[in-house]
Amino acid sequence: MGCGVTKSSQFHKHSGKAVTTIRAAVLIQRWYRQYVARMELRRRYTWHIFQSIEYSGEQAQIKLYNFLGYLMDNFTPASNERNLISHIFRENEVCRDAEWERYFCYKNIEVPEIYSGPHLIFPLTVEQAVGLVEAFRNKKQLHSRYVLQLLLETWRRLRVLPNINRISTCHSKEITICGDLHGQLEDLLLIFYKNGMPSLEKPYLFNGDFVDRGKDSIEILLILFSFMIVYPSDVYLNRGNHEDHIVNLRYGFTKEVLTKYKLHGKRILKLLQKIFSWLPLATVIDQKVLVLHGGISDTTDLGVLSRVDRHNYVSALRPPKKKHISSTRTSIDSDMDEDVWGANKLFQRRASFTFPRPLVTRGGFHNRSLQDFSDRIRVVVVEDELEVRRRRQSAFISGNSRPENEGTPIASTDSVNSDNTREEWKQILDLLWSDPMTLDGCMPNEVRGGGCYWGPDVTEDFLNRHNLQLIIRSHECKQEGYEFCHNRKVLTLFSASNYYDVGSNRGAYVKLGPDLVPYMIQYQATSMTRELTVRQSVGRTERSALKVLREQLFAHRSDLICAFKKFDSTNAGLVSLNDWAAAVESVMHLGLPWRMMRGQLVTCKTSDGTVDYHDWFNELAIKGPNTDHIDQSLLETLYRHRSTLETIFRIVDTDNSGFISHEDFRQTWKLLSVYLKMEITDEAISDLAVTIDSNQDGSIDIDEFMEAFRLTDKKSRLERGRSMFMGTAPDLTKLEEDPSI
């Protein structure tokens, strides 16, 4: 049944009514199933597009950070250049808590009369925590005085917590577990609405990634922290990979705080850095269920993890600097490391930043994963340590030949310490950044740039070794809000609905009772999405994804043209569709089904199935009022690296004002030109600056710069961490008419 060509007489009434009906039904069923399958495939590659770009963004962030770290360790830039970026590497290594308490003091911050937001009185009560939720629901903002007060109290509480929380579902208490929230307050409110707020009867565990991308990250943090303070034995928080100030620079949290808290934002961020480092790393429920943010690797060891000094890992992206104890015994504050740098200066090989000559081949470090790169960093640090100690000892123990010998035992201790440090660091990195895969084994997570991919055999082994039965983790967006894998031994839980775009996915939370059988509840934040059919929501998300993809393609124009030319021996400007697909994948490395998507991406093909690639780029080109006089290839660079560019700007903008000086602007470009391995002339830079600094006052507004080159995309939330475009009813009717659906 169903094969061969069918004729219209098949439904002629002479065939008999019953047979007709059956045949008609089968036909419709066949047709509809095909339709659904096609939609499913489109949905999958749309998803894949968003995910690839998201992960390659994370990878780019890590690469950038590695690069900056490498510069810091190996170059003595002139002091103002170094100051541009050095402050992001300062670790919070202080010293006495009293000093920090003074820095974060909120007492002299006045709350003005006109302030209409919530007032907090400590000790915090349940009513106040609930009041905070209501206030945020009504779009109020908490005053910075209360923010600092709340954060200080949070810090005090977190410091006494172990690395691994151990909790139990006693009596019949069910614990509610939530995954990534990513600043989407609406989802948290929806969870509280459906499930009730945290209380003694309703314990909660939040599994990391509370911030970045969404627009209400700080509000989510404040709510979670206040409930944790009020119910210390019933609200638990695990750290996620986004609870990290380096990641926050790129993904929007830093910007959000500085925008909402113009005066005290910097202090708030600094305090949050400490708080993030004090967040517990994982939670074990009833000694059987492990909950952590990313995942595991084949070397993950809960024993090691429970013993690390977790607060030394302010950012998971960088191993902790070893404490420098100078002979005068002054504590090294993050703002007072001048003398340490001074001492080091004398011994390191030097190259000035103005004439960058990297000490390794340029191709080399760009391709390395995080772990590889750390080798280089570690070696340099250890060498410095030795030199510093030797120098100091010889200075103070004059005339004595012992310094050389005394150097040696220290050296061995140093290398042991740094081995331990490296091992600990890897444990934490794996915990926060890893993803499961279907294949057996364990391999570095090259896509994200940190952590591992781990297979079902690793899960099995790990669970047996630690006598556990289930791993609950988050870190990856799933269409249904959750997904099991590894023979149902690993559960991924994601609580930010509509993450990639409206209608892209549901969120979910898990309830776990004493029987330890997870029970999932799903939801989706916008009421509008309920009315969208499969067809409409797929179409809409797909359009969004394709737009992002087209931008990425345009941004890689030069490389793509090179790749096409390889297939185009006669230089006719044409390539076959197959060659087009091969060339595009070889440049973009996104693993997308290019052939399948070709119809959506290339509309200008010739009749015999070839692609005129020059025409294609004209089709893709991004045009804008300010861009005509700017060199094409520079524009392409701007576009491709816009996130990196903005991240560097924000790093350079040390007082977080949103403005940088012309001079710093030039220095930023110098930095970028080294990183991107390309020449950018001084004239080109001046051109850019002039375009932006329209009032000629010598400073450049970062946001304006990004806007002027159409580098911001108000609809694409992926790169910029802005909230999604929430359409209204009229948009739905627009969807109906869209012929491409």
Add this chain to the structure above:
Amino acid sequence: MCTRRSERLSTRSTTRPTAPWTSGELVRRQAAQEIGTIIYSLGCFPSQKDLHDFIAKVEEDHTGYIHLDKFLPAMTKVLQEHKFPPISEDLLLQAFEALDKEKKDYLDPEELTKYMTQEGEPFTQEEMEEMLTALADHRNQIHYKDVVSQMTIKPDK
């Protein structure tokens, strides 16, 4: 019983898990659904029985895995022989008309549900709900003429 990594076809080194349609991975048969999805998306319109027969031919000895080595030639053959050709708009319309006994030019959800879940190769409840959500308009009627013209994809070459 799974084939080892070395026997997998690979156009490039697999550094990360890839989606089912890219080469180089064993296509796990979660249900006939996965193969169905692939075949459908290549423009073919097999019935459930057709799919079942196809899978039986290419499946790797009841392991639940389907190796690309077997799948590719079988699939190519299907495409070359036009084994599961598309259903024309015309024919589809006639099928709907055959079910529209009262000649109203639309179907009620109950009518469609009855046919889809009781006749031919029945839908599951989930499939049925999905279909109703997709096809029923605000009057809760399925105006099949509009539906068909909107949802039929023209073959693209």
